[in-house]
Amino acid sequence: MMDSDAVRTIEGYTHEVASHCETGSVRNLLRHAGVDVSEPMVFGVGSGPAFYYLFFVKGPSGMPLVALRNKPGHIFRQVGRLCGIDFFRRRLRTTREAMARADALIDAGIPPAACVDMFRMKYLPPHLRVHAPMHFVALVGRDEHGYAVSDPYHPALARLGREDLEAAWATGAPMAQDNLLVYVRRVPPRIDWPRAAARAMRRTSRAMLLPPVPSRIVWFAGIAGIRTYARALRSWLSRYRGVPLREGMLFNAVGFEDQGTGGGAFRLMYGAFLQEVAAQRGSEELAALARRMVEHGREWRRASRQLVVLARAIPMVEDEYDDWLRESRQPLEDGLAELSGRFMAFAEIERALWRDLGALAAKLG
Amino acid sequence: MILRGSGHKYDGSWRMVLYEADGAGKCSPKLAKSYLDEEIQVYHEQRQRELVRLHRALFAGEISPIGFFAGLQRVDLRYLASCVRLRPAQVRSHLTPAGFERIDVRTLRRYARVFDIAVADFFAFTELADGLGAQTEHAQDRLVEQIKVFVGPA
Numbered sequence: 001m002m003d004s005d006a007v008r009t010i011e012g013y014t015h016e017v018a019s020h021c022e023t024g025s026v027r028n029l030l031r032h033a034g035v036d037v038s039e040p041m042v043f044g045v046g047s048g049p050a051f052y053y054l055f056f057v058k059g060p061s062g063m064p065l066v067a068l069r070n071k072p073g074h075i076f077r078q079v080g081r082l083c084g085i086d087f088f089r090r091r092l093r094t095t096r097e098a099m100a101r102a103d104a105l106i107d108a109g110i111p112p113a114a115c116v117d118m119f120r121m122k123y124l125p126p127h128l129r130v131h132a133p134m135h136f137v138a139l140v141g142r143d144e145h146g147y148a149v150s151d152p153y154h155p156a157l158a159r160l161g162r163e164d165l166e167a168a169w170a171t172g173a174p175m176a177q178d179n180l181l182v183y184v185r186r187v188p189p190r191i192d193w194p195r196a197a198a199r200a201m202r203r204t205s206r207a208m209l210l211p212p213v214p215s216r217i218v219w220f221a222g223i224a225g226i227r228t229y230a231r232a233l234r235s236w237l238s239r240y241r242g243v244p245l246r247e248g249m250l251f252n253a254v255g256f257e258d259q260g261t262g263g264g265a266f267r268l269m270y271g272a273f274l275q276e277v278a279a280q281r282g283s284e285e286l287a288a289l290a291r292r293m294v295e296h297g298r299e300w301r302r303a304s305r306q307l308v309v310l311a312r313a314i315p316m317v318e319d320e321y322d323d324w325l326r327e328s329r330q331p332l333e334d335g336l337a338e339l340s341g342r343f344m345a346f347a348e349i350e351r352a353l354w355r356d357l358g359a360l361a362a363k364l365g
Numbered sequence: 366m367i368l369r370g371s372g373h374k375y376d377g378s379w380r381m382v383l384y385e386a387d388g389a390g391k392c393s394p395k396l397a398k399s400y401l402d403e404e405i406q407v408y409h410e411q412r413q414r415e416l417v418r419l420h421r422a423l424f425a426g427e428i429s430p431i432g433f434f435a436g437l438q439r440v441d442l443r444y445l446a447s448c449v450r451l452r453p454a455q456v457r458s459h460l461t462p463a464g465f466e467r468i469d470v471r472t473l474r475r476y477a478r479v480f481d482i483a484v485a486d487f488f489a490f491t492e493l494a495d496g497l498g499a500q501t502e503h504a505q506d507r508l509v510e511q512i513k514v515f516v517g518p519a
């Protein structure tokens with residue numbers, strides 16, 4: 001918890017937790033700017049759903065990473081573009097420059113958001129403090145030693161030292177958005193959320209489906225990516241072993257269900273978005289699609305729980321692995337094959353879902 | 366680096382925003398325990414075991430202090446190389462004791478910045494007995510470190 005007496009915070013700023021750092025930060029900044037919007041709406045309009053099987057990036061256990069989000073800053077860009085909100089969104093040359101800019105904004109009562117490394121967010125519990133330089137927080141107060149930080153993963157405003165922010169804001173890591181500063185410059189008097197939502201649905205549908213030729217080239221993205229991931233699951237047992245296998249499987253499950261996905265690999269949050277738009281438009285067709293999306297999200301949740309059950313059976317001590325494997329190879333192999341089949345089925349379900357959603361969104365305009 | 370006798374103990378207080386559908390199918394957010402909550406303590410125990418293994422490997426001369434911290438913080442070669450602005454092959458050599466001897470102080474500073482430690486932490490390990498706490502302070506851009514040891518919680 002923050003010692004709020006020590007840091008002056010921006011008057012009127014309300015901190016609220018969220019299930020995704022970027023959507024949470026966008027919503028918190030917009031609310032401060034006078035736009036009342038829900039996290040699912042920001043997620044949907046920001047074309048949040050994605051799937052990338054990043055075979056070229058290894059996670060902590062040596063397994064390829066699975067990304068369920070787009071590049072950091074994507075949601076800010078899409079929301080700005082579709083709603084006519086003027087976001088300042090730029091990677092500044094140096095961290096000093098970014099901090100000076102942030103200081104001036106905070107003093108003027110405008111909260112800026114920064115894309116930082118979670119490892120340096122010392123107020124988070126240790127299990128979340130991993131090197132992941134794509135985490136969004138809003139800076140909402142400051143003194144000479146540090147900042148008041150509004151982190152969507154933390155229940156209250158937190159305090160972050162200047163040195164920590166400086167190191168977290170520019171890591172030089174692959175895929176990091178070093179010195180990325182975002183703030184709301186201007187909001188239009190009226191935002192047509194249902195129209196923006198329909199346009200975003202079309203865009204998300206296109207990105208997930210990809211026409212046949214591009215999907216052969218970008219075989220690790222969208223529906224093609226889910227299929228690639230499903231195939232890769234079958235080879236895990238021969239490629240990885242022992243504790244890295246156990247941790248890698250758990251890490252995948254955390255990604256699908258837990259850390260910043262709001263459950264069900266974001267499909268449940270997207271389902272909430274569809275329900276909100278269906279209510280706004282009074283569309284029974286969209287409500288039916290929302291039900292399908294929610295049910296599909298639940299299936300993702302069940303699959304990730306199955307992954308956890310399989311991973312938990314693997315011994316936590318490296319020396320015990322070989323003996324364990326002699327007895328348990330078959331059940332683990334069968335379990336992974338079953339999961340692979342489930343993800344193959346997910347790819348087909350999603351193909352139908354995104355196709356129907358794209359067609360309906362085109363009709364809704 | 367300060368080593369404590371036992372690893373981190375998770376108190377079960379972590380809550381996160383999860384989306385859940387109610388009986389009528391309406392999906393809404395709620396603050397809930399992670400369903401992997403039990404795994405959080407297991408994770409800490411695993412990290413503690415890894416710390417012991419890496420510490421042993423370090424003192425047996427199998428890995429360098431850079432290798433120790435990279436393993437402890439689960440940073441892969443490519444990531445680390447990008448952060449310290451070196452080629453992966455150079456970083457790979459720094460993971461061995463022989464390669465570590467060739468690193469200049471400037472580069473050590475860059476590594477220290479990634480690992481959020483002082484340069485001094487590459488060279489000295491302080492083991493704290495139960496009931497003792499410690500506070501560290503850096504100076505000269507992470508080159509030197511002062512450790513205050515006291516009786517009481519960390």
